[in-house]
Amino acid sequence: MSLISDIPDIVIGRLPTYLRALQRMSQECRQVTSSQELGESLGISAAQIRKDLSLFGGFGKQGTGYQIEYLIKQLRQILKVDRVWDVVVVGAGDIGHALARYQGFTDRGFRVTMVFDNDPAKIGAMAGTFVIQDVAQMVSIVREAGLKVAMITVPASRAQEVTDLLVEAGVKAILNYAPINLVVPEGVRVQNIDPVSRMQRMTYYLD
Amino acid sequence: MSLISDIPDIVIGRLPTYLRALQRMSQECRQVTSSQELGESLGISAAQIRKDLSLFGGFGKQGTGYQIEYLIKQLRQILKVDRVWDVVVVGAGDIGHALARYQGFTDRGFRVTMVFDNDPAKIGAMAGTFVIQDVAQMVSIVREAGLKVAMITVPASRAQEVTDLLVEAGVKAILNYAPINLVVPEGVRVQNIDPVSRMQRMTYYLD
Numbered sequence: 001m002s003l004i005s006d007i008p009d010i011v012i013g014r015l016p017t018y019l020r021a022l023q024r025m026s027q028e029c030r031q032v033t034s035s036q037e038l039g040e041s042l043g044i045s046a047a048q049i050r051k052d053l054s055l056f057g058g059f060g061k062q063g064t065g066y067q068i069e070y071l072i073k074q075l076r077q078i079l080k081v082d083r084v085w086d087v088v089v090v091g092a093g094d095i096g097h098a099l100a101r102y103q104g105f106t107d108r109g110f111r112v113t114m115v116f117d118n119d120p121a122k123i124g125a126m127a128g129t130f131v132i133q134d135v136a137q138m139v140s141i142v143r144e145a146g147l148k149v150a151m152i153t154v155p156a157s158r159a160q161e162v163t164d165l166l167v168e169a170g171v172k173a174i175l176n177y178a179p180i181n182l183v184v185p186e187g188v189r190v191q192n193i194d195p196v197s198r199m200q201r202m203t204y205y206l207d
Numbered sequence: 208m209s210l211i212s213d214i215p216d217i218v219i220g221r222l223p224t225y226l227r228a229l230q231r232m233s234q235e236c237r238q239v240t241s242s243q244e245l246g247e248s249l250g251i252s253a254a255q256i257r258k259d260l261s262l263f264g265g266f267g268k269q270g271t272g273y274q275i276e277y278l279i280k281q282l283r284q285i286l287k288v289d290r291v292w293d294v295v296v297v298g299a300g301d302i303g304h305a306l307a308r309y310q311g312f313t314d315r316g317f318r319v320t321m322v323f324d325n326d327p328a329k330i331g332a333m334a335g336t337f338v339i340q341d342v343a344q345m346v347s348i349v350r351e352a353g354l355k356v357a358m359i360t361v362p363a364s365r366a367q368e369v370t371d372l373l374v375e376a377g378v379k380a381i382l383n384y385a386p387i388n389l390v391v392p393e394g395v396r397v398q399n400i401d402p403v404s405r406m407q408r409m410t411y412y413l414d
Contacts, residue, residue, distance in 0.1 A: 042388055094304065098301035108403045181228060181250075201286075
């Protein structure tokens with residue numbers, strides 16, 4: 001499978017967007033779509049979509065478009081969300097609670113299974129259906145459970161130390177809500193969720 | 208200023224990341240940095256950073272690096288966050304509440320000033336320090352206040368109609384937390400916050 005590792009990360013980054021749009025079409029009981037239609041709904045050119053998908057072998061015949069269910073199945077396999085990944089949430093503030101309670105993860109490949117915090121006032125309380133656990137026990141519990149995916153929602157000042165603990169516990173993929181750039185070793189990936197950066201990208205264009 | 212409109216959006220998208228890293232350095236009482244150091248902390252090449260900044264005239268002299276405070280000031284001006292933008296939040300669920308209560312917006316150029324929902328059980332209740340208002344009154348209230356920036360945290364099924372109302376009210380920049388692609392007219396920008404897409408981008412690389 002050396003082919004797959006050669007695919008640019010920017011292409012991988014577009015696949016979830018394609019998958020999401022296709023799943024929406026599927027919910028609307030659609031059966032076939034085209035790179036044209038998909039592109040228009042996403043603001044991406046049809047040529048780009050065809051090119052991206054061709055890296056994985058295509059999935060469509062010229063002139064007949066894409067079978068939606070088939071393409072969904074393929075994309076889920078490629079992105080490895082044809083399974084459900086257990087996720088640890090670290091930080092039981094507003095965002096941590098929101099993530100613990102969010103109902104939209106499971107049918108897209110993820111399931112929060114544990115929540116940690118370091119605040120004695122929060123440990124033992126509930127976040128959604130989860131008892132908030134002590135971050136002091138996190139490394140052994142996460143390692144024992146074999147979790148690979150984490151969400152960090154602690155303050156910026158604590159995010160790096162939490163990251164180091166998660167890496168020690170064997171986590172390989174971190175969704176970071178703290179407004180700080182995390183340092184991780186080779187083989188561990190971080191994606192940052194920073195609403196302010198996203199808004200700043202838009203205000204540039206405002207008068 | 209025709210120069211500025213020619214700058215690729217992908218470059219604009221990196222500027223908030225630079226700004227954030229520089230502000231962090233500033234908090235640590237640092238005065239000078241280099242494209243090298245900045246790049247290492249962000250996982251971006253020094254050459255890329257120099258190239259990006261050169262599009263706006265440079266800001267650094269070869270060999271002496273960047274004056275952090277000066278570069279922060281310039282980036283804030285470029286991104287138009289040398290002012291504070293009032294923001295409307297639509298949807299008073301978990302995420303809407305978290306955004307209404309979040310303390311990290313103001314020093315980065317934004318301030319939530321109103322929260323709307325369509326649920327009679329929520330209207331009149333509080334989200335942070337804001338009374339949740341009826342979305343039926345939103346167009347006139349937002350237009351009257353002259354708001355240009357909005358955050359949408361309603362369910363996917365309602366997100367497009369809320370978007371249409373915000374556009375009608377004069378909003379030009381929408382941060383969308385609903386897992387659906389929004390259709391907006393020319394001149395209105397959308398940025399999507401979708402944690403699941405971000406996690407799917409990472410699971411691709413997991414075993």
